[in-house]
Amino acid sequence: MPNKIKFLDHTGDSGLQVWGNSLEEIFANSAKGMFLIITESKNIKPEIDYSFTLQADSHSELLVYWLSHLNYIFSTEGMLISRINEISIENCKLEASVSGDSFSADKHEILHEIKAVTYHQLILEQQNNGWFAQVIFDL
Amino acid sequence: MSEIDVKRITDFIWEIPKRGNMNVPGQIYASDSMMHDIRQDQSLQQVINVAQLPGIIKHSMAMPDIHWGYGFPIGGVAAFDLDDGVISPGGVGYDINCGVRMMKSNLSKQDVQKQMQNLIPALFSRIPSGVGSKGPIRLNVNDEKQVLKKGARWAVEQGYGSEEDLFYIEENGEIANANPANISDQAFQRGRPQLGTLGSGNHFVEIDYIDEIYDTEAAKIAGLEKDQIVVVIHTGSRGFGYQVCDDYIRKMMKASEKYGIHLPDRQLCCAPFNSPEGQEYYEAMNCAINYAFANRQIISHWVTEAFKEALKLPEKAANLSIVYELAHNIAKVETHKVQGKPKKVVVHRKGATRSFGPGSHDIPEKYKSIGQPVIIPGDMGRYSYLLTGNEKAMDETFGSSCHGAGRKLSRKKAMKIAKGRAIYRELENQGITAMAASRATMFEEIPEAYKDVSDVVSVVHQANIARKVARFKPLGVIKG
Numbered sequence: 043m044p045n046k047i048k049f050l051d052h053t054g055d056s057g058l059q060v061w062g063n064s065l066e067e068i069f070a071n072s073a074k075g076m077f078l079i080i081t082e083s084k085n086i087k088p089e090i091d092y093s094f095t096l097q098a099d100s101h102s103e104l105l106v107y108w109l110s111h112l113n114y115i116f117s118t119e120g121m122l123i124s125r126i127n128e129i130s131i132e133n134c135k136l137e138a139s140v141s142g143d144s145f146s147a148d149k150h151e152i153l154h155e156i157k158a159v160t161y162h163q164l165i166l167e168q169q170n171n172g173w174f175a176q177v178i179f180d181l
Numbered sequence: 182m183s184e185i186d187v188k189r190i191t192d193f194i195w196e197i198p199k200r201g202n203m204n205v206p207g208q209i210y211a212s213d214s215m216m217h218d219i220r221q222d223q224s225l226q227q228v229i230n231v232a233q234l235p236g237i238i239k240h241s242m243a244m245p246d247i248h249w250g251y252g253f254p255i256g257g258v259a260a261f262d263l264d265d266g267v268i269s270p271g272g273v274g275y276d277i278n279c280g281v282r283m284m285k286s287n288l289s290k291q292d293v294q295k296q297m298q299n300l301i302p303a304l305f306s307r308i309p310s311g312v313g314s315k316g317p318i319r320l321n322v323n324d325e326k327q328v329l330k331k332g333a334r335w336a337v338e339q340g341y342g343s344e345e346d347l348f349y350i351e352e353n354g355e356i357a358n359a360n361p362a363n364i365s366d367q368a369f370q371r372g373r374p375q376l377g378t379l380g381s382g383n384h385f386v387e388i389d390y391i392d393e394i395y396d397t398e399a400a401k402i403a404g405l406e407k408d409q410i411v412v413v414i415h416t417g418s419r420g421f422g423y424q425v426c427d428d429y430i431r432k433m434m435k436a437s438e439k440y441g442i443h444l445p446d447r448q449l450c451c452a453p454f455n456s457p458e459g460q461e462y463y464e465a466m467n468c469a470i471n472y473a474f475a476n477r478q479i480i481s482h483w484v485t486e487a488f489k490e491a492l493k494l495p496e497k498a499a500n501l502s503i504v505y506e507l508a509h510n511i512a513k514v515e516t517h518k519v520q521g522k523p524k525k526v527v528v529h530r531k532g533a534t535r536s537f538g539p540g541s542h543d544i545p546e547k548y549k550s551i552g553q554p555v556i557i558p559g560d561m562g563r564y565s566y567l568l569t570g571n572e573k574a575m576d577e578t579f580g581s582s583c584h585g586a587g588r589k590l591s592r593k594k595a596m597k598i599a600k601g602r603a604i605y606r607e608l609e610n611q612g613i614t615a616m617a618a619s620r621a622t623m624f625e626e627i628p629e630a631y632k633d634v635s636d637v638v639s640v641v642h643q644a645n646i647a648r649k650v651a652r653f654k655p656l657g658v659i660k661g
């Protein structure tokens with residue numbers, strides 16, 4: 043399987059290509075990739091836990107909702123996610139438990155503000171040797 | 182590379198003939214060399230996609246700063262019939278009412294040049310910028326609702342700037358039909374701490390001096406002269422607007438299905454303007470428009486305070502006042518001539534500005550003889566322009582013009598080129614003092630990452646949709 047996360051080079055914005063063995067792994071890797079766009083910092087301790095549930099009409103929509111929700115938590119509570127503890131997806135319903143740390147200018151260098159997770163060129167598909175996703179972010 | 186069939190109509194106007202599912206032709210404003218670059222990405226296909234939406238009138242248009250976006254291209258303009266046509270969040274953008282305010286002062290380059298080392302840090306400390314920045318303004322839910330209804334007027338009522346400022350803002354800084362009941366809790370939460378913040382990326386406050394006057398009469402009416410210090414603020418509706426757009430893209434995807442609207446691209450999701458979903462988005466978008474008006478009004482006030490604090494000019498006050506402020510991500514109901522008769526349409530401008538000609542009702546009295554000011558910012562190393570709207574824009578582009586230069590290099594490429602360079606010192610050597618909240622921003626926003634805005638401005642000037650008045654160059658900039 044290729045590298046799990048690849049960053050796409052777009053003129054105005056940013057994107058990810060992600061591989062995984064399962065749908066859950068795709069979601070987890072997408073989140074890790076998104077936070078690497080937000081911050082270069084490897085110094086995010088899993089101090090705070092957060093659990094939530096999301097529902098969508100399709101898995102690709104759920105992927106956008108998942109990343110949007112994590113971006114929303116960062117945007118409103120300053121929470122940088124460092125660890126996906128548990129994630130389960132069934133019938134387009136996601137239950138997740140994540141951990142992270144509050145953003146602090148002393149500890150974390152923020153690279154980009156993600157305005158939104160877009161549906162542009164969104165791909166989520168099962169392939170021969172696993173799953174693949176592509177997501178573009180508006181910066 | 183795009184092989185789409187494009188016909189030259191004039192030196193600066195190109196047409197994509199109506200074919201297939203297009204309801205109208207595409208019309209692109211560009212020079213020969215620009216058209217070659219435009220073909221390198223998907224923006225022409227996006228012009229074609231927009232032309233397929235129901236109720237679109239005349240043309241699916243693109244200004245010379247066109248580049249690909251989400252759904253609509255950036256630099257896209259499209260007007261829709263109110264009865265048969267649609268409204269689309271993708272035709273506005275995530276940063277609803279991202280826009281530009283230009284202020285003038287009674288100071289000259291000579292007054293200020295040697296004091297930039299004081300002025301720029303003063304601006305930087307007063308104006309919260311950067312990702313995750315929170316403003317000092319504390320809003321409760323009711324306050325926030327008032328911001329969404331009143332826009333810049335709310336800010337004036339709180340003591341930021343004066344009543345007179347409102348005359349020189351598009352829509353007087355307060356757009357009607359804003360309904361906070363259509364706003365999600367998430368958007369309220371995202372917006373509450375961010376009022377009075379600049380944001381990051383290509384948002385900025387810039388101190389410039391006028392280095393060229395092209396139209397002495399128009400410059401005189403605008404109160405501008407060579408070497409005069411002007412200030413440009415570029416920011417929008419922050420996380421509030423991004424969340425409103427995000428919320429309504431989800432709703433509009435369902436609405437598109439409900440109304441049987443064929444979408445060549447999911448990000449073109451829309452609803453009939455007069456449908457409940459269309460009106461709900463319209464009224465929510467208007468809330469975000471007002472949020473951005475309030476945001477720029479507050480930041481503007483802090484710019485004035487920074488000038489007072491930092492500049493040692495006992496015999497001279499800066500006397501900052503607004504030349505004009507306009508939006509470049511917006512959808513508005515306007516009256517335009519369609520087949521010779523006045524007709525109300527909903528004009529979507531995504532990375533495009535209003536450019537109303539002389540005599541237009543909706544522009545300040547002061548500018549009626551010359552047309553509405555159109556501010557076109559360039560990158561932080563070169564120049565920006567002031568133009569005025571022209572009658573040709575009213576005939577051809579629903580009173581619209583370009584909004585900026587557009588990126589040439591991706592952020593990654595810009596970072597690669599900038600790595601190891603002393604960007605701040607390079608700018609200082611050009612006479613520009615810069616401060617940014619993030620090192621990444623400075624690298625990604627280096628001047629060579631952007632196209633030359635003078636090429637874009639030249640096209641709109643020669644196509645007569647806006648006319649050059651003045652050019653101004655940076656002395657200092659703060660970025661997020």
